[in-house]
Amino acid sequence: MVTGNMITMGNGGAGIGTETTVHHVVISNNIIDMNGRGRQGGSGIGIASDDSSFVTINGNQVFGGHPDSVCLHVATVQHGVISNNLLRVSKGRVNGGDVGGCGIRIGRPSTPHDWHLLVSGNRIHSPITRNVGIHLVAGGADSVKSHVQLLNNTVDGFQFAISLDRQVGGRYSDVTIRGNTSTRSPLVAKQSRADRRVVIQGNSEPAR
Known part of the structure; x- marks a missing residue:
C-alpha cells in the first residue's frame, strides 16, 4: 500500500511508479505535484510493467508536469480500479505548437490484454483543448481490452x-461508457466496427 504521501517531482519519470510486475497494490490519497517538470511523456503515477493485477488507484491528486505528460498511466492491468482521483494536466509549447497533457492512459503499443477494469468517479481537467482525458490503447496483434467500465467520470477540456x-x-x-460528463469536448473518439459489445449511454457532452 502506498498512501498519504506528498510528492513534488523534479525531472524524473514518475512520482509514484514501478517498472516491474506488481500484484495486490493500493495507491491512495497521495498528492503529486509534477511542478511543470518531469521528463517528456512522464507520469505522476505510472505502472509500466505488463501483467500486473489487482491494482487499485484511488483518491489521489495529481497536478501536471511536462506539457505532454500523463497524470496517471497503467500499461497492462488485470482486475484494476482507478477511481475518485483528481487530475489536472499541464499545457505549454513543444516544437512551436500548443500542447496539453493526458489525464489517464491505459495501455501502450504492443501490450498484452487488459481486462476487468473499472474507471469511475475521476475528475480530470485540462486548461487547453488538446489531447485526451481518458485514453485507452489496444496494443495490436490481436490485443483485446475487455470488460472495461468507464462510469461517472467528469472531463473538462x-x-x-x-x-x-x-x-x-x-x-x-x-x-461500458455510462454516466460520464464532458463539459467542453466530444465524449468518445475512435470507435470501430471491429469492437464488440461497446455500450455508450447516459452520458453528457456539449451539443455539436
Missing part, C-alpha cells in the same frame, strides 16, 4: 473526453 485508440489488430470487447 481536452480535444476528446475518451478515446478508444488501437494499433492494427487491437480491439475492444464488453466496454
